[in-house]
Amino acid sequence: MDTVLQDGCVITGDGTTMFARADVLISGGQILGIDPSCTLHRRSDGSADIIDALGCTITPGIINAHAHGCICGPSMPSGSAPLDDSAVDYNRNRHLLQGTTTLLNVCGLAFPDEIDRGPATVHPMDIHVSTAHTLSNIQAALAVDGAGLSTRHIQATIDQMLSQGAKALGEVGGGQTLGGGAQEYRFIPEAVEREIGLRIDPAVARRLKNAVLGRYLNPGDGVSDEELRVELENCGLAGKVQAEQIRTIVTNSVMPSVSQALAGFEEIARQSARVGYPAIFHNAAPTASRLIELTEKHSAARIVAGHSNHPSFLPDEAVAVAGKLRERGAVVDVSTLDCISTRWRNDPANFDALIESGLVDTISTDYAGGRWDGILEAIHRVVRKKQLSAPAALALATGNVARIFPQLAGDRGLIEKGKRADLVIADSANLGRVRDVFIAGRPIVRNGRIL
Ligand SMILES: [Zn+2]
Structure with missing residues (x-):
């Protein structure tokens, strides 16, 4: 054996198994076994590295199946510049x-060959891409941005991408193309600045968007000019922009890509049923009914409802949508966004409601304008609030993700003989405090520092 993580509390990732004190044995980049007697390694030749994990919890490495901003190719479902x-x-x-x-x-x-800029930039974390290369998704990207797309990206197909190593389909739609977060923190503020020379903050953009288009992005749901004038006044914009003008700016920023992005939902559901890969969909108030429809129409599709705690939902609505999706076989994912500790634009109400409903299958981060909170921070919150046991909470980011995304992580996600030795040692009193990280048995982070 090469390495022994000694005397830690071990949570295996299967949802139930936990050892209050055990050793984890690593050999050849894989898990050799768990030793609850903490004695086995003493009988070996003594050459193994011994890592003391007393007072800490040993878990499988976190598998994050919904992130952005970690590759060098076109970024976001809007195909924006890298x-x-x-x-x-x-x-x-x-x-x-x-x-x-x-x-x-x-x-x-982005293509799998655009994950890194070149061999010198390869990161120790195992990073993969997904594919949303269908006609409508590319058209939606071009309608809102598309500055990062070349002919190669525009002509790529799902089959080509999967053969080159893409591990899932999606993300279908995004905050850029479907009037979500990125419209609030980027596209609407940019459009307002172009038109009236004033930078508004994301909270103001959200209020104006909701006033003009409602939560379901239906221009018919917008408030009257009179009410919009009041909202402009509340946002400190009285006299700086007319109601009519802000209605046009917001509508022209949000709406051009929406119908194409929704058409992309159908295309990816059909492709997922055909190729048998999981497909990640942008689940939010404007898209939920389309997504529920698709779970019925394409029952063989492996639909993952991404960030089901999206801030466009009210808490009861998020739970009702997740319930319908799960009944029809979809996977319910929640994202930390900036809900856990940062609270830049979002709060944990929807996250808590979904966790307490017992409907959640996986936890990811998503992007939240780069302000995402860590998954282990979220798990710490869930455990401390007694919403779930520690093994059940940890499974949402380890064993469950590996089961749902076999092409990405079928060989990992559990502390079990033969699995890849991706492991985390975290403070038992606060799982959000990561001390050490091992990837394929190699130490990568030690005492909170990247080696
Ligand atoms: Zn999204």
């Missing part, structure tokens, strides 16, 4: 330090 290398590095390192060992970047339009 992020700067330094932003990509920062995002990757943050995920790693939060205990993520496998990450699926679901921007959806």
Whole structure:
């Protein structure tokens, strides 16, 4: 054996199994076994590295199946220009330090060969991409942005992407193309600035968007000009922009990509049923009814309802939608967004309601404008609030994800003989505090620092 993680509380990731004190034995990059007697390794030749985990909890590495901003190709479902290398590095390192060992970047339009800039930039975290290459999804991207797309991206197909190593389908739709977060923190503020030379903040953009289009993105649901004038006054914009003008700016920013993105839902559901890969969908108030429809129409599709705690839902509505989706065989994912500790734009009401409903299958981060909170922070919250036991909570980001995304993570996600030795050692009193991370048996993070 090469390495022994000694005397930790061990949570295996299967949803129920936990050892108050045990050793985890690693050999050749894989888990050799769990030793609750904490004695086995003393009988070996003594050459193994011994890592003391007393007072800590040993878990499988986190598998995050809905993230953005961690690849060097076109970013977001809007096919926007790639992020700067330094932003990509920062995002990757943050995920790693939060205990993520496998990450699926679901921007959806980049090739697997665009994960890294070159061999020198390969990150120790195992990073993969998904594919949303269908006609309507590409048209939706081009309608809102598309600055990162070349002919190669526009002509790519799902089959080509899967043969080159994409691990799932999606993300179908996004905050950019479906009037969600990215419209609030990027596209609407940019459009307002172009038109009236004033930068509004994301909270104001959300209020104006809801006033003009309602939560379901239906221009017919907008408030009257009189009410819109009051809202402009409340937002400190009285006299700076007319009601009529803000209605046009918001509508022109949000709506052009919406119908195409919704058409993309149908195309990806059909493709998922055909190829048997899981498909991640943007689940939010404007898309929920379409998604429920698709679970009935394409029962063989493997539908993952991404970020089912999306802030466009009211808490009861998020639970009702998740219930309908799950009844019809879909996977219910929730994202940390900035809900857990950052609370930049979002709060945990929908997250808590869904966890307490028992409907959640997986936890991911999504992006939240780069302000996402760590998955282990969210798990710590769930355990401390006694919403779930620690083994049940941990499974949402380990064993469950591996089962639902076999092409991505079938060989990991559990502390079990023969699985890849992706492991986290975290503070037992606060699982959000990651001390060490091992990937394929190699130490990558030690005492909170990347080696
Ligand atoms: Zn999304």
